[in-house]
Amino acid sequence: MSETQSHAQLMEETFQEDLTILLKVLSGETQSDPVTATQYLLHKYPERSEGYFVLGVLTYLSGYVGDAISMIEKAHTIDPDVSEYALALSSLYVKADRLNDGLYFAKLGSVLDSHPQMAGILPPYLKNFVEAARVSTIHGHYVAASLAFIRRDFELVATECELELKMSHDYVPALELYAKALIEMGEHGSAIPILQRVLQLKPEDAAADKLNLAESILHLGLFEQAQAHIDEVVQSEPQSLDINAKAFYLLSGMENGEPARSRVWASMQQSGLHEAEPYFPYTPSDDGKIRIGFLSDKCYDCFEGSALSSFLRRVDRKIFQPYVYIQNFNKDNVTQAIKNWAVSAREVFDVNDKTLALILQRDGVDLLIDMCGFGPNQRLSLLAHKPCGQRLSWLAPLHGGGQPGIDTVVTDDSTDASQSRFLQTGQDTMKLRTPVFARRPAQGFLDPLSPPNEIKGYVTFGAYLDFRALASSDGALWMRVLESVPGSKLRLYIGPRISEISLARLNEIFEPKGLLDRVELYTPDEDERSGGFFDHIDIFLASRCEDRDNIILALWMGVPCLTKSDVNDPYVTYSGALLRAAGIPSWACEDDEAFLSVAKALAFDPRELAGLRKVLRGQIAKSRLMDMSGFALEFQTRLAELFSRKIQKGDLS
Structure with missing residues (x-):
């Protein structure tokens, strides 16, 4: 061991001895003045964080919140990876009416590592950000909703925001968070009036809210309206990389959105998004790894x-x-x-x-x-x-x-x-x-049931409600399928609830075709088994922007899955890629006529549908799609x- 290493080890041992003495004072095991003992440690080891933290806690207990914040901020600056420092700051910031700072440090504290010796120093009422908010005049339900959003518990977010808005109807942060949760849950119709209210209350600095509104309008299949909102935001914030990146992301899933994507791409490049010199030089590994x-x-x-x-x-x-x-x-x-x-x-x-x-x-x-x-x-x-x-x-x-x-x-x-x-x-x-x-084979699913056409006497096509698909060429093709298979139904998975706006949109799309009575809405039952939606359909129709898990789950439940996968699409699609990987390229149809042909062949062959329910899962499990190794x-x-x-x-x- 070098002399430098020996000195560092000796210093650490000395510090730990002095810290142990202080902890005994704080616990009452040793009779001494806690403040004096803490100041001694702090003056002797000004480069260590522990003294600042302990003094900050003692200062707070004396009723001086501002000074306590200053002390614990110093501790966090010295050692930013300690959970207790971040959690203490989160509660103190709430008490100082700095909610955004408090929420940030609550998030940070949830992912940092604990300092075992400081864990016992942190008082219970500085550990819980939500409780700190509730005993303050801060909006407690909004705080709880914010933390639930971090955990992606969007149902709880919506519930807490609804409670908050009952007390404060126009509290903009709660309205914004409520809308974000609804978007995450796919309830875009419900999010639209909330975002419109936000824009009325906060017309300035509204680019992010306008993009969220554009996202919800896009998901209703109102492409021109969505694009108009996106264009407006991009023009108002040409230098914002975050705004332009989200606009580009939204346009990437929009049929016929290529011209607008090109404009946003040019805007991002003009705002500085182009290759630049590395911040630091790179040296290749030389240890064989x-x-x-x-x-x-x-x-x-x-x-x-x-x-x-x-x-x-x-x-x-x-x-x-x-x-x-x-x-x-x-x-x-x-x-x-x-x-x-x-x-x-x-x-x-x-x-x-x-x-x-x-x-x-x-x-x-x-x-x-x-x-x-x-x-x-x-x-x-x-x-x-x-x-x-x-x-x-x-x-x-x-x-x-x-x-x-x-x-x-x-x-x-x-x-x-x-x-x-x-x-x-x-x-x-x-x-x-x-x-x-x-990916790995799915786990925890019971065996597929017999296809529903055996009981109902007609074929049920199924899809997840996505107006981006219904209002595009995908939806037009699905309606042709319904018309080509007499008596067939289209069952749409809508989630736990559907807004009046979404219901009206369904009428706008299907009523002119005379197909509204052929559409069934499906809401999951609390007690239904995993993959229960697919028990109720014979053939799954996947859009080009379908969630990949939906396609895999359909196949796993023995349900044939059809999609249109044109190699000339103006954007990259994944639905067809999954089906080809699963060894069923014929279900990834290259054009409308091929799609219609395969759909009718399956619909008019109940024996084939019944056979697929029995063997499809085994085929998928053995396919390259499930060959993660x-x-x-x-x-x-x-x-x-x-x-x-x-x-x-x-x-x-």
Whole structure:
């Protein structure tokens, strides 16, 4: 051990001895003045955080909230990774009527590590942000709703916001949060009047609210109105990367939205979104290990989170060291699994670009895999500064152009042609033989039931209510299917409730075709089994923007799934890719006539429908779609080849 190391160890041992003495004073085990003992520790070790924290707590107990905040802020500045410091600040900020700061530190405190010795110092009434708010004059239900939103408990968010708004009808933060929760639950019709009220109450600084309104209008299939709102916001905030990125994201899922996407793309480039010099230089690994980093805002129980967790579990530790950089606040069992399988996993949602680039450099990350894309929690500016050696995009949300700074987009046979059209100069694809959407087989589902046509005597088509599909060419095609299959019904999954606006929109779409009486609305029963919606339909109709889990669940429940998958679509779609990966390319129809032909063939063959219920799950389980091990092996091999090839060429930035 060097002399420097010996000195540092001695200093730490001395500090721990002095801290133990102070803790005994605070517990009453040793009779002495707590303030004097704390000041002694603080003066002796001004570089340590513990003295500031203890003095801050004592100051608060004396009734001086402002001074307490100052002391604990110093402790947090010295040691920003301690949960107790953040939790104390969250409660103190609420008492000081600084709700936004309090909410931020409550979020932060929920993800940081505890300091065992300080945990006993923090009084109970400084541990609970919600209780601190309730005993203050702050809006308690709104506070509870804000924390529920972090946990993605959107039903609770809506309930708490409704309670808050009963007491304060025009409380804008509660109205905004209520609308966000409704959007997350897919209740866009209910969100629209709330957002309109917000814009009446807060006409200034309203870009984010206008985009949320545009998102809800878009989900009602009112494309021209949505685009008008998006254009207005982009023109009013041309320099805002966040505003432009969300606008681009919304337009990427809009049929015939290519001209508007191009305008927003140009606006983002004019506002500074283009490749820039790295914040810090990159040095390749020289220890025989390749360090791969995953930047994701979906490190929780969802398609992408499950895929990442499954991949990390299969990483060859003799070759790779995986790091994960988490962009989401909420945590669940998948988050924990990701942390367990990574060498390091840290929350970076509140870390600025330059600091995160430094973290990546210090971790020695060679290959950074972005999973955020143009999504709500994008890190476009970070990627544009080209951190690490190579940057790849995998399972990122739909977009019509490669992000600046991305070198390679991971694709497969089904997505390569579409994705390649949108690459920028210098970008390429990593085309895998295995499906890019591979995942583990679903768990916890009972065996499929017999198809409902055996009892009802007619065919029931099923779909999730999405006006983006119903008002587009998808919806027009589905109505042709209904007309082609006499007596058939279309059952739409609407969730727990539906707004009057959405009901009126359904009438507008189906009434002119004389098909309104052929539409059934489905609300899940509290006691129904997992996948219960698919027990009630014979054939599932998937839109081009269908949630991937819906398609997989339909197949798993023995229900044939049809979609139109035109390779000439102006944006990348995933529905057809999933069906091809599942080994059923004939259900990913290239045009309307092929779709009609397959739909009628299935509808008029009840024996085939009954047979599929019995065998489809087994076929899917054996398909490449469920071969996560095969995907992980090929993906790792290709990553290693990419790293070696770029090193040999000297092409790492």
